[in-house]
Amino acid sequence: MFKLLVQKIFVQNGLVQKPVRAFVPLGLSILLTSCAMGPDYQRPEMELPTQYHDDLAQEPQTNLGLSKWKSFYLDPDLQILISHALSQNLDLESVRSRLIAARSKVTVTGAALYPSLGLEAGAERAIDSAITSTDPEHGNEFNLDGTVSWELDIWGANRRRSEAEYANFLSAQDALNLAVISLISDVASRYYEWLDIEQRYQIALNTVEIRLKERDLSRLRKKNGVISGLQVRQAEVEYQSAKVTLPDLDFERKAKSNQLKILLGEFNYPLEAKTGDELLEDITLFPNSFVVGVPSQMLSQRPDVKAAEQALIAANANVGVAKTAFFPQFTISGSYGTETDDLSSIFDSQGLTWSLLGGITAPIFNAGSISAQYEIAQQEYKQANLAYRSTVLSAYFEVNDAMNSFRRSELAIEAQQDLVAASKEYTRLATLRYRNGVSSSLDLMDAQRSLFNAELTLSQVRRDRxxxxITLYRSLGGGVLTEEELADISSSNQSDSS
Structure with a gap:
């Protein structure tokens, strides 16, 4: 109707000659489907390095960042904990809720692209004033109308809003995957930290037991006149030095256990430490060979980079929305229905009523508000652009740091294992020499002290490796779930909460 009205105005005023009148509807159709205002999004140009600063990227193996978490965390006990956390963690469900809300916002914004239909029904009973009417009487009025309203999106404001909200939805989806990756890595980290403390606590207990026997033996040797009281005191000091480490280690193991239970979303989850003197030695964690890929792959693997880009897309679309405020808005509204004074004849064709309205609203004076809003949108786009670049830059060096840390831990384990082996041999020989009366107790205590410290450090070095x-896997975006897997997590959480 609006198109026909404009065509009529053009023709009646001689603005369109008769031979070209047939093209007016086509021109108006093109106008109504024109491109949206504002720039179309283009990914910022960034000169990423061709590879990371490490030879891990050169090995022809599977890209670590594309590996599923069950293919990376091969420890069956850890897999059980991660699966439990994915179904029970409270923070993860909160992020999932925000994703559902973001999806609904896409629907709300997209609805503005279409006409709005409604139904109105009304009834009125009134009486005229006896002052203004010589024969006042009661009157009834009933109406039933269908209504329609539509804001023509000529300049693409609603399309840009829809584009921005969809980008926000994708950003929320990436935020959920980032939360999943963080949760998985946090569970794994807390788990191995807990095992390390359990192992160091066991080492300390064993050392205390050994030094207690050495102290008792030194007392017996003094009683028999073999050694002096000074050597007994030295044995007592070594025993107490090992014993004093137990309270702190006991506190740490309980605190780390509590941190793990928070991630698992339960008060009393039954955690059972592995048994053995070297709890971390036999753990199978990840594939023997892998590759980290090239930096350009990071843009599609890391959820935080993808979320930052979606925020940039939304900011770009909002620039277009702000630009459309400079131009007129066109609306169409209408109604179709019946009106009668008798409810029984509400559907009588003689009571038919209808209306059709077209409106144009154009800005004339707003004290610079529209220009200021446009400037705000442009600056917010600039900020989002800088945030995206900063995220990519930080992500690149985070991968590099994780690779360097892994390389360092590999070298540290080899050196520390050699140190423990040497310390064990030193302790064995010192024990033999002491019991045979060849050397003093100082040599034995020094050897035991070295072994104790070396074993504690070895546990920590294995934990650090x-x-x-885990950090390297996380920095590469490893552990991302598919939409189906994310949906399964949500349905599991919702059923558990209900």
Whole structure:
């Protein structure tokens, strides 16, 4: 109707000659379907390095960042914990809720592209004033109308809004995957930190037991006149030095256990530490060979980079929305229905009523508000652009740091294992020499002290190697779930909460 009205105005005023009148509808149709205002999004140009600063990227193996978490975390006990956390973690469900809300916002914004249909029904009973009417009487009025309203999106404001909200939805989806990756890596990190403390606590207990026997033996040797009281005191000091480490280690193991239970979303999850003197030695964590890929792959693997880009897309679309405020808005509204004074004849054709309205609203004076809003949108786009570049830059060096940390931990384990082996041999020989009366107790205590510290450090170095590999996997975007897997997590959480 609006198109026909404009065509009529053009023709009646001689603005369109008769031979070209047939092209007016075509021209108006093109106008109504014109491109949206504002720039179309283009990914910012960034000169990423061709490879990372490490030879891990050169090995012809599977890209670590594309590996599923069950293919990376091969420890069956850890897999159980991660699966439990994915179904029970409260923070993860909160992020999932925000994703559902973002999807609904896409629907709300997209609805503005279409006409709005409604139904109105009304009834009125009134009486005229006896002052103004010589024969006042009661009157009834009933109406039933269908209504329609539509804002023509000539300049693409609603399309840009829809584009921005869809980008926000994708950003929320990436945020959920980022939360999943973080949760998986946090569970794995807390788990291995807990095992490390359990192992160091066990080492300390064993050392205390050994030194207690050495102290008792030294007392017996003094009683028999073999050694002096000074050597007994030295044995007592070594025993107490090992014993004093137990309270702190006991506190740490309980605190780390509590941190893990928070991630698992339960008060009393039954955690059972592995048994053995070297809890972290036999753990199978990840594939023996892998590749980290090239930096350009990071743009599509890391959810934080993808979320930052979606925020940039939304900011770009909002620039177009702000630009359309400079131009007129066109609306069409109408109604079709019946009106009668008797409810029984509401559907009588003689009571038919209809209306059709077209409106134009154009800005004339707003004290610079529209220009200021446009400037705000442009600056917010600039900020989003800088944030995206910063995220990519940080992500690149985060991968590099994780690779360097992994390499360092590999070298540290080899050196520390050699140190523990040497310390064990030193302790064995010192024990033999002491019991045979060849050397003093100082040599034995020095050897035991070195072994104790070396074993504690070896446990920590093994833990650091596991954590460095977890960090590398996380920095490459490893552990991303498919939409179906994310949906399964949500449905599981919702059923558990209900």
């Amino acid at each position: 596991l954590l460095s590999m």
